[in-house]
Amino acid sequence: xxxxxxxxxxxxxxxxxxxxxxxxxxxxxxxxxxxxxxxxxxxxxxxxxxxxxxxxxxxxxxxxxxxxxxxxx
Amino acid sequence: xxxxxxxxxxxxxxxxxxxxxxxxxxxxxxxxxxxxxxxxxxxxxxxxxxxxxxxxxxxxxxxxxxxxxxxxxxxxxxxxxxxxxxxxxxxxxxxxxxxxxxxxxxxxxxxxxxxxxxxxxxxxxxxxxxxxxxxxxxxxxxxxxxxxxxxxxxxxxxxxxxxxxxxxxxxxxxxxxxxxxxxxxxxxxxxxxxxxxxxxxxxxxxxxxxxxxxxxxxxxxxxxxxxxxxxxxxxxxxxxxxxxxxxxxxxxxxxxx
Numbered sequence: 001x002x003x004x005x006x007x008x009x010x011x012x013x014x015x016x017x018x019x020x021x022x023x024x025x026x027x028x029x030x031x032x033x034x035x036x037x038x039x040x041x042x043x044x045x046x047x048x049x050x051x052x053x054x055x056x057x058x059x060x061x062x063x064x065x066x067x068x069x070x071x072x073x
Numbered sequence: 074x075x076x077x078x079x080x081x082x083x084x085x086x087x088x089x090x091x092x093x094x095x096x097x098x099x100x101x102x103x104x105x106x107x108x109x110x111x112x113x114x115x116x117x118x119x120x121x122x123x124x125x126x127x128x129x130x131x132x133x134x135x136x137x138x139x140x141x142x143x144x145x146x147x148x149x150x151x152x153x154x155x156x157x158x159x160x161x162x163x164x165x166x167x168x169x170x171x172x173x174x175x176x177x178x179x180x181x182x183x184x185x186x187x188x189x190x191x192x193x194x195x196x197x198x199x200x201x202x203x204x205x206x207x208x209x210x211x212x213x214x215x216x217x218x219x220x221x222x223x224x225x226x227x228x229x230x231x232x233x234x235x236x237x238x239x240x241x242x243x244x245x246x247x248x249x250x251x252x253x254x255x256x257x258x259x260x261x262x263x264x265x266x267x268x269x270x271x272x273x274x275x276x277x278x279x280x281x282x283x284x285x286x287x288x289x290x291x292x293x294x295x296x297x298x299x300x301x302x303x304x305x306x307x308x309x310x311x312x313x314x315x316x317x318x319x320x321x322x323x324x325x326x327x328x329x330x
Contacts, residue, residue: 007120014113017215020208021105028098035091058102065095066158 025058032061041070076185079176083193092159096197100205103151107143108212111135137213137220138293144209145232148202149286153239153264156198160240161257163190164247164324177328184321191244191317198240199233224296228289231298234306235285239264241313241320248324282309 011018032053036042042049049068052060087093110117115132118124135143164187167173177186206229213220239260246259264283271283278284279301288302 003120010116010120017109017212021102021109024098024101028095028102031091031094031098061095062099062155065091069090 028058028061029053032064035069036064039069042068043070044068075181076189079181079185079189080193083190084196087193087197092197096155096159097201097204099155100148100152100201101208103147104144104205104209105212107147108140108209108216111140111143112212112216134217136294137217138224138290140213140217141209141220141225141228141293142290144205145228145286145289148205148232149235152202152205153236154261156194156236156239157243157257157260160194160243160247161260162247162253163194164244165251165253165256168327169251173328183325183328187244187248187317187320187324191240194240194244195237198236202233202236203229220293221296224293227296227298228293231285231289231292231302231306234309235282238282238309238313241316245316245320245323248320248327280304280308282306282312285309 033050036046036049036053039046049064052068053064054060056063084093115130118130124130164173167176173186177183206225210220210222210225242263243256243260246256246263249259250256267281268283271278271281282305284305285302288299288305291297291299292302
């Protein structure tokens with residue numbers, strides 16, 4: 001309990017430093033989701049990619065962009 | 074004019090693929106992870122615990138230019154992996170799908186086809202690297218201390234030459250196979266082999282492009298360009314030009330058959 005409190009407190013104190021990091025990760029996730037929704041076909045089912053993008057922080061969207069996208073011609 | 078059309082086509086394709094959004098974002102993340110984690114390391118150690126009561130660990134704060142080198146080494150490892158991954162299908166994939174035939178059946182020279190692709194990827198990668206450098210610089214100024222911006226610009230210039238070399242290898246390998254996976258394997262294989270060769274014959278290969286990154290700390294710290302750095306950058310530029318010409322010849326031969 002005490003530990004989580006200290007962690008939360010530390011994050012709050014350092015918010016101006018950490019905020020850009022969170023924003024960039026969020027942007028990456030949103031771009032991946034937009035791309036996924038607009039894609040006509042992907043490698044593997046779409047719901048799987050949604051889970052990967054949402055739950056694997058940073059790595060998920062990158063993996064989706066690199067292998068999940070089928071380039072629409 | 075024709076070249077410009079091809080170049081615009083490549084840029085448009087990268088924008089449609091969201092590459093113009095995600096590659097800069099990934100590069101920024103790669104550049105800021107190390108400054109942040111280095112800064113918060115004592116805090117992380119403290120809060121995760123696992124240390125016996127009363128243990129004192131003195132972690133010396135690294136100098137600003139050392140932290141910047143950490144960002145560069147991240148780019149040099151994972152950034153290059155990203156570069157190899159995004160460029161692996163640019164020609165090979167188009168040849169596999171038959172798009173290359175559609176383009177090359179028109180009076181488009183092989184040389185402009187290849188250089189347009191090369192320039193488009195260079196634009197994307199160099200802009201992403203520059204944005205990443207700016208992000209890293211911002212955090213270093215905020216958390217560690219002053220680092221001269223002119224030195225960063227110079228470092229960007231030389232690091233850019235190294236990245237140009239990587240892109241050229243990838244483009245060359247693109248013309249040698251129709252399978253993107255093989256292109257990736259060949260590109261990374263060549264880079265690893267070069268690195269190994271340079272490490273073994275270190276004294277003879279002062280000009281090897283693989284050495285560019287190892288010369289950068291001096292430049293970052295003192296703002297002075299070591300002579301070896303000039304040579305290795307020159308070597309990288311010449312080898313890149315050879316790879317591009319080689320790619321043109323190889324593509325011509327492959328498409329004729």
